[in-house]
Amino acid sequence: MALGRTLGILVPALIVVGAAGAYALTWRSSFDPVPRPDPASFDADLVARGTQLAAVGNCIACHTVPGGDAFAGGLAVPTPFGTVYSTNITPDEKTGIGTWSLAAFRRSLHDGLDRDGHHLYPAFPYDQFTLLSDNDVEALYAYLMTRRAVENQPPPNELPFPLNIRATVAGWKLLFFDSGRFAPDPGKSDQWNRGAYLAEGLGHCGGCHTPRNALGAREKDEAWNGGMAEGWTAYPINENSPAPIPWSADALAFYLRNGWHQDHGVSRGPMAEVTGNLGRLSDEGVEAIAVYTASRMGAPEVPDAGPALAASVIEAPGEGQTSDTQTQPEDTDEAQGQASGTQAQSEDAGFARGAEIYAAACASCHEGDRPQPYGGLDFHLSTAVNASNPQNIVIVTFWGLPPADGMASAVMPGFEGVLSDLDTINLLTYLRREFTDKPDWEGVGELVTATRTGEHPVSVRPADMIERAPRNLGAKEEP
Numbered sequence: 001m002a003l004g005r006t007l008g009i010l011v012p013a014l015i016v017v018g019a020a021g022a023y024a025l026t027w028r029s030s031f032d033p034v035p036r037p038d039p040a041s042f043d044a045d046l047v048a049r050g051t052q053l054a055a056v057g058n059c060i061a062c063h064t065v066p067g068g069d070a071f072a073g074g075l076a077v078p079t080p081f082g083t084v085y086s087t088n089i090t091p092d093e094k095t096g097i098g099t100w101s102l103a104a105f106r107r108s109l110h111d112g113l114d115r116d117g118h119h120l121y122p123a124f125p126y127d128q129f130t131l132l133s134d135n136d137v138e139a140l141y142a143y144l145m146t147r148r149a150v151e152n153q154p155p156p157n158e159l160p161f162p163l164n165i166r167a168t169v170a171g172w173k174l175l176f177f178d179s180g181r182f183a184p185d186p187g188k189s190d191q192w193n194r195g196a197y198l199a200e201g202l203g204h205c206g207g208c209h210t211p212r213n214a215l216g217a218r219e220k221d222e223a224w225n226g227g228m229a230e231g232w233t234a235y236p237i238n239e240n241s242p243a244p245i246p247w248s249a250d251a252l253a254f255y256l257r258n259g260w261h262q263d264h265g266v267s268r269g270p271m272a273e274v275t276g277n278l279g280r281l282s283d284e285g286v287e288a289i290a291v292y293t294a295s296r297m298g299a300p301e302v303p304d305a306g307p308a309l310a311a312s313v314i315e316a317p318g319e320g321q322t323s324d325t326q327t328q329p330e331d332t333d334e335a336q337g338q339a340s341g342t343q344a345q346s347e348d349a350g351f352a353r354g355a356e357i358y359a360a361a362c363a364s365c366h367e368g369d370r371p372q373p374y375g376g377l378d379f380h381l382s383t384a385v386n387a388s389n390p391q392n393i394v395i396v397t398f399w400g401l402p403p404a405d406g407m408a409s410a411v412m413p414g415f416e417g418v419l420s421d422l423d424t425i426n427l428l429t430y431l432r433r434e435f436t437d438k439p440d441w442e443g444v445g446e447l448v449t450a451t452r453t454g455e456h457p458v459s460v461r462p463a464d465m466i467e468r469a470p471r472n473l474g475a476k477e478e479p
């Protein structure tokens with residue numbers, strides 16, 4: 001029959017076309033190796049710009065093993081499917097990128113291919129770095145090529161078949177990856193566009209703050225709606241931000257530069273590293289990111305309404321009130337961690353126990369007079385307590401905020417040894433009911449247990465500095 005004949009031709013044809021397509025997709029040319037560029041051949045201004053850009057891109061965090069040589073690779077980057085080890089991006093000719101031309105380097109950031117043309121795993125955030133301008137790529141290249149070359153061969157990746165075959169990444173790219181440069185929005189200010197460029201591209205804010213699908217790709221229509229990073233919750237930083245006092249551009253600029261803000265507390269976990277790095281960016285760059293982020297959150301473009309609003313949130317009673325500026329101020333002493341809620345609450349033994357723990361272990365700092373960042377935040381202001389899950393409070397409560405090496409920093413002791421799972425659950429229930437008007441969290445018990453046992457792995461690090469102290473960070477003096 002005609003149909004049969006058509007199918008008979010079509011099917012093999014489709015297979016051939018499919019195979020050719022797959023071949024075309026997976027096969028990429030290789031760039032010839034070049035002699036390692038002489039570090040002295042790079043313009044000092046270009047290298048300086050590359051230094052800032054590399055900090056914003058957080059290249060060092062993923063490409064350095066804690067305490068190891070900067071950029072020498074070998075850090076295990078977990079993915080939903082297995083472990084990918086970061087590569088050595090020092091200019092070592094044997095094990096690093098010393099023989100990569102600028103063109104090869106540019107292609108890796110823009111299209112996720114190595115010098116030989118193999119597909120790179122998207123654990124390397126090239127799906128965001130693809131927005132980088134050619135000038136910025138050149139500055140990054142100059143920066144990396146003037147670091148100290150370190151010979152180090154990272155371990156092989158631990159991925160199951162068939163994902164261990166790099167060609168499979170071609171399929172992922174086909175579905176989820178758009179290669180392309182940043183396109184400014186002509187309807188917006190230069191500052192907004194600069195911020196969008198930095199935040200969406202090199203700063204890869206969405207890499208942590210956007211939920212991912214089962215294949216590890218960012219959900220494009222849920223951009224910045226909250227995600228996960230190293231076991232921590234990266235809160236929504238769009239119009240769904242749970243921050244009790246809405247973020248303003250000024251507050252964001254301060255937080256991103258200093259790693260804390262009076263009304264929002266200290267940046268912790270993976271975000272501490274981000275703010276530590278952004279501290280190296282120019283004021284102009286940080287402010288641009290803040291303006292863009294504030295607009296994503298729907299913040300009014302007016303100066304910070306901070307202090308007045310903050311006072312009303314702090315003094316609101318625990319029941320059913322948040323940032324209502326009409327609230328009559330109440331004596332804050334009354335909130336000394338006693339169960340001051342409704343009858344139903346005071347009848348609840350767990351709630352009462354939580355109140356007791358809070359009063360004994362937390363209130364001295366979290367209701368103290370010490371200003372941020374050294375005093376604990378009033379929990380009425382805490383995004384952690386207002387967020388859709390208590391993951392970050394559990395992490396901070398168990399392991400505290402370890403002091404940063406050799407500098408003043410926010411410090412909080414860890415309570416892992418003294419709080420049982422049940423006490424932790426009671427404490428969380430109390431915090432949620434007492435300091436927010438949100439419904440109780442669900443699944444708190446499982447979350448507490450999984451966090452304690454490590455079934456849900458998390459990374460813990462000092463509050464306001466980059467934990468990974470690499471050995472040769474000052475390598476520009478000894479190229």
Ligand code: HEC
Pocket residue numbers: 053054057058059060061062063077084085086087088089096097105108109113114115119120121122123124125140
């Ligand atoms: C979130 C972690 C992460 C960040 C941030 C990151 N990288 Fe990577 N990068 C990786 C991983 C993982 C690989 C290895 C991917 C693979 O093997 O397919 C990689 C691979 C690379 C490669 C390919 C090297 C090779 O030998 O194939 C280059 C070049 C590179 N990164 C440069 C950078 C630069 C420049 C920055 C900062 C602007 C950066 N990376 C930031 C995780 C990261």
Ligand code: HEC
Pocket residue numbers: 199203204205206207208209229232233234235237241242243247252255264266267268269270271274289293383384392
């Ligand atoms: C490596 C992952 C990661 C990246 C990249 C990242 N963040 Fe975060 N961010 C987090 C985590 C985790 C938290 C929660 C930290 C905490 O509890 O203190 C957070 C918290 C925040 C907060 C505080 C929200 C609140 O209400 O308390 C803001 C604002 C923020 N991030 C903005 C940004 C911006 C802007 C960028 C890009 C320049 C960015 N983040 C990049 C992981 C990340």
Ligand code: HEC
Pocket residue numbers: 264265266267357358361362363364365366372373374375376377378381382383384385392393396397401410411412413415427
């Ligand atoms: C020795 C002082 C101290 C004690 C005791 C203490 N904290 Fe903290 N805590 C801090 C400091 C300092 C910070 C960092 C500033 C900030 O972000 O609140 C902090 C931060 C936090 C945060 C993050 C708040 C946010 O959203 O920014 C949480 C949650 C937290 N502490 C919970 C607790 C709990 C629960 C207890 C009692 C079991 C407790 N803390 C006891 C000092 C303390």
